[in-house]
Amino acid sequence: MDWKYYRPTFTADSAPEIPTGVMVGGAWSGHRRFAYDIVRFAKPKTIVELGTFYGTSFFSFCQAVQDARLQTNCYAVDTWQGDQHTGQYGHLNIYQAVHSFNSRQFSAFSTLVRSTFDEALALFGNNSIDLLHIDGCHTYEAVLHDFRSWLPKLSPNGIILFHDIIVKLPTFGVHVLWEQLSAVYPHFQFAHSNGLGILFPKGCPEPFKTVIANQSLLAKHYSR
């Protein structure tokens, strides 16, 4: 298997705009090294994230693009207002913090789209997104809507990441959708850090078939 385990330095960890602990102590933090490694492995041309908050996941993708000098454009879509599960952000100016760090560190290839996911659909052509991360509101209806509305935008052999696939709190429905999708499409998954699902709904490229076959090795490595 050609998969490489990198040991990146995440520049977001020392960003003064981002509150201490957010990057390393949040629900997404346990997937950062995987996010970095999958970008370096798959070399996507276009990455779109639905749901960014302070950027724990997004800046991991960006770090890989920067370190590997990839020709990749990254887009983070969020209202930066919060939702049913995060709560409303209110006076917390999370967008300003993310914008300030993004402008300084990654602006050559990274764009923040401050809008609803539905509004942002018009910005992307069909079959144009190589790596899509769906991490917005986690009700079944919301995540199903995000999947259905963004699937046409995914390129052939494109990858979709879903966070929170093992969370079974009331009103959390990603696990239900994940059960349905993973019964149909090639995939692999991690159970740590609320679970991350990796789905290939438009075909699975050859190198990823080996990764899927070796998923227990990856799970062991990233859950440490």
Ligand SMILES: C[S@@+](CC[C@H](N)C(=O)[O-])C[C@H]1O[C@@H](n2cnc3c(N)ncnc32)[C@H](O)[C@@H]1O
């Ligand atoms: C769980 S948080 C994202 C966490 C982030 N991926 C991380 O690494 O920390 C979900 C985000 O999605 C945003 N969101 C939820 N539904 C949305 C929608 N329909 N349109 C735009 N933003 C939305 C919220 O504002 C919130 O910031």
